[in-house]
Amino acid sequence: MVHITGNFLAESPLSPKAREALADALDQGWSDPGKIAHSAAQARILRDQSMESLAQGLKVRPDELEVLGEPALGHFYAIGGLLRAKDNLVHSSVDRKEIFALARTHGKMIEIPVDISGRMEFKSLQKAAKYSGVFALQAANGETGVIQSVDELVDTAGHLRISCDYSIAGTRVGLPTKWDSAFFDARAWQGPQGIGLVAIRNQPAWQNPLPHIGALRTPQSASLPLLICAAVALEEWLEDEATEVARLRTLSAELREALRTIDNVDIAGDLTESLPHITSMSFLYVEGEELLRKLETAGFSVDSGSACTAEDLQPSHVLAAMGLLTHGNIRVTLHHSTTSAQIRELVEAVKSAITDLRAS
Amino acid sequence: MKEINCLGKRCPVPIIETANAIKELHPGDSVHLLADDPATEIDLRAWARMTGNHMKVVALNEFLITKSKVD
Structure with missing residues (x-):
């Protein structure tokens, strides 16, 4: 299980x-x-x-x-x-x-x-x-x-x-x-x-x-x-909205910094102009659904905007309108209960999944 | 010019095949890609931006990708 x-x-x-x-x-x-x-x-x-x-x-x-x-x-x-x-x-x-x-x-x-x-x-x-x-x-x-x-x-x-x-x-x-x-x-x-x-x-x-x-x-x-x-x-x-928004902003900054160490990642928007609890990222040469499954197996539930995960098999119109990569996309939402340790674990799981998927 | 036929193949396959093909080329050389996945054009543009290469739409489901830099 x-x-x-x-x-x-x-x-x-x-x-x-x-x-x-x-x-x-x-x-x-x-x-x-x-x-x-x-x-x-x-x-x-x-x-x-x-x-x-x-x-x-x-x-x-x-x-x-x-x-x-x-x-x-x-x-x-x-x-x-x-x-x-x-x-x-x-x-x-x-x-x-x-x-x-x-x-x-x-x-x-x-x-x-x-x-x-x-x-x-x-x-x-x-x-x-x-x-x-x-x-x-x-x-x-x-x-x-x-x-x-x-x-x-x-x-x-x-x-x-x-x-x-x-x-x-x-x-x-x-x-x-x-x-x-x-x-x-x-x-x-x-x-x-x-x-x-x-x-x-x-x-x-x-x-x-x-x-x-x-x-x-x-x-x-x-x-x-x-x-x-x-x-x-x-x-x-x-x-506690003000405290929580500041805490999530710090966590989100950590998340984005760690994700940027992965090659060929496209992160949507700038954190200073974004809600602190939502981060959308796309990885070149990776299928979104496979990435989602790998992360689920590792114990992390995330969303995706990639075509392979959509009911109509169409790529996300939001990512397309922004000119961002639509395949290999995942969306991470942080909650009140999210901790810094969970972010680090998630990043490790993403890194490992990307390495595996790009090698296969 | 190298030809790649990705008709019927879903993204990211056309992008992966383009990237693999372009590795063997010299800067200035091009690849002609046939692909009909609706995400191809969007993803090819994003790929070109991220990798520093050049792409253009030649016709419906036809793309010309030019290597712009040494790997």
């Missing part, structure tokens, strides 16, 4: 405190907050407290925030709610596939290229800003961890309405000075899967993109226990 000594996947288990909150919430928050029974009133209080806590943590107003039980729909609500038929949907070439799908369905889109460091080209955005539209601003990329200069981009975007994607960045990147809607995913602060949060700042410009009756902006069907758990996870996350 393979013993996993290092979880470097994008997902992480819930912290003990968040897990405890979830168990308590299942006891207390089982009722429908929309009903009038005593248990429902209790559920309502728990929901309102959770929403207020989340709003405070995310630096938005409570009346701006809506919860979604299906986070993947968050982009649709955040962007689709601002998008009119005549508008362009302006997005970057490294954006999520959901945004490309939305753009394709909408029919009018402008794609902003990125440079080799993964940062959006300002000149292209300047041109796009001459027309009416919505700018889908991805604060940080989930594959490479590259952070965009959100304030400069918003300044460049002129009159475009701004829909921010903070599903990966979470609270690690501040919201820009101007925004119209924003989307968060509780997984960004090691909260539970299945909770998305949409903040709507420009309420007059936002229209519910789904068929609806009444004034409700989202279906209100998200799980209350998961919502409470997400709020507790965010509170816990914010308690």
